Amino acid sequence: MIEWLAMGGYGKFVWPAYAIWLVVIVYNYVSAKADEKKYKHELIKRLRLK
Amino acid sequence: MNAQRKKRLAIVSLIILGMGASAGLILTAFEKNLLYFYSPTQVSKGEAPVGKPFRIGGIVKINSVARVSDGLKVSFDLTDNKQTVTVNFEGILPDLFREGQGIVANGKLDNTGIFQASEVLAKHDENYMPPEVAEALANSESDIEMPHSYGTQ
Amino acid sequence: MGFALICFISGLIGGLVLAPADYQQGDSFRIIYIHVPAAWMSLFIYTFMAINAAILLIWRVKISEIIIRSSAILGASFTFLALATGSIWGKPMWGTWWVWDARLTSELILLFLYLGFIALQSAFEDRRIAAKTGAVLVLVGVVNIPIIKYSVEWWSTLHQPASISKLDAPSIHIDMLIPLLLMAIACKAYFFSVMLIRCRREILAYESNTAWVKETLIRNGDHT
Structure with a gap:
């Protein structure tokens, strides 16, 4: 396991690359979802007020 | 396809062709630097x-x-x-x-x-x-x- | 999204655990599994946007406007990922984070094209004018796509040529190739599902005054 994490000495390059990738991929999905939800709530509020 | 759309199609094709041609010329001119x-x-x-x-x-x-x-x-x-x-x-x-x-x-x-x-x-x-x-x-x-x-x- | 997730997980396990280390680069080559799919997506999304930009400008199809608007941020993200992971890979292998060779420079220009499109969208009050202006920018920039793709063949670059240019004989061992293809499929499925979420929101914005939106929202809204 430790050997795997070390990536043959390249762990300090491989893992940060994967970390950046994961952050961007997750962020894009979560923000799209949150954006849609937020906008829906806004619309509902606006429509109810009328 | 009506005349309006044909015209727009022509404009879009012109943009792409024009950009392609100018990019080609520029890249050939700067070949050495590339x-x-x-x-x-x-x-x-x-x-x-x-x-x-x-x-x-x-x-x-x-x-x-x-x-x-x-x-x-x-x-x-x-x-x-x-x-x-x-x-x-x-x-x-x-x-x-x-x-x-x-x-x-x-x-x-x-x-x-x-x-x-x-x-x-x-x-x-x-x-x-x-x-x-x-x-x-x-x-x-x-x-x-x-x-x-x-x-x- | 479920399908994308399955492909991502199997691709990552395949790439990080099962695939053998490279004979030259050891384990550092494993960055390929995020770098190459991201670079492919950066080209694919731009081409996809350019086709929709042409449809928007010629036929005035509204859904195309929504599609390019929803795709741009994803395209920019994948381009950023290709550049960032490539840079991290370049440091140990090439000996440098960055070089101004034709491949890296043209990919950086692609990032600026995406960012320019996104900036244009918020620069105009009128969304329709913003989308049309953006579509012209996307079409003008499409000339960069073949330049990126063929830069490694047309000019001498530090970046190596494509490993998978021909499907019958890729220059990558089969055990290393399968996780790569899984990751590529995963990225594509991910792109389409996130883009659709963004499209849904955009459609709501466009149609917010129509009866069907009001009805469905109020009906569903009561349950949430």
Whole structure:
């Protein structure tokens, strides 16, 4: 396991690359979802007020 | 398709064609500047800039790497299988640097025709395989094949 | 999204655990599994946007406007990922984070094209004018796509040529190739599902005054 994490000495390059990738991929999905939800709530509020 | 749409189609095609043509012209005009490095053949033909720093790319010749004195200074022959240029370098080499490996060196040619490099970068090829496969391949063909990307352009 | 997730997980396990280390680059080559799919997506999304930009400009199809608007941020993200992971890979292998060779420079220009499109969208009050202006920018920039793709063949670059240019004989061992293809499929599925979420939101914005939006929202809104 430790050997795997070390990536043959390249762990300090491989893992940060994967970390950046994961952050961007997750962020894009979560923000799209949150954006849609937020906008829906806004619309509902606006429509109810009328 | 009505006339309006035909007109718009024509405009869109014109944009793409126009951009393509101008990009083509610009890229041809700046061809020299787009070359990241010169091959040893180009250098020996005198195509590389003289007195100015430029980059040279090729394969490190087998059995040519000599470490001078304190170990940071290194000298090796760079080849494209046609011409060879000797390169001197002092500094840290990338992990991939080894004999038979493609590299790109940045520096100047001195009066004696030796390339004094200030930077050496490794250029790896597009082949990926496990070590066992590479070993089996190496046993079946002893010659180092020159990747096409090092040939003169 | 479920399909994308399955492909991502199997691709990552395949790439990080099962695939053998490279004979030259050791384990550092494993960055390929995020770098190459991201670079492919950066080209694919731009081409996809350019086709929709042409449809928008010629036929005035509104859904195309929504599609390009929803794709741009994803395209920019994948381009950024290709550049960032490539840079991290370049440091140990090439010996440098960055070089101004034709491949890297043209990919950086692609990032600026995406960012320019996104900036244009917020620069105009009128969304329709913003989308049309953006579509023209996307079409003008499409010339960069073949330049990126063929830069490694047309000019001498530090970046190596493509490993998978021909499907019959890729220059990458089969055990290393399968996780790569899985990751590529995963990225594509991911792109389409996130883009659709963004499209849904955009459609709501466009149609917020229509009866069907009001009805469905109020009906569903009561449950949430």
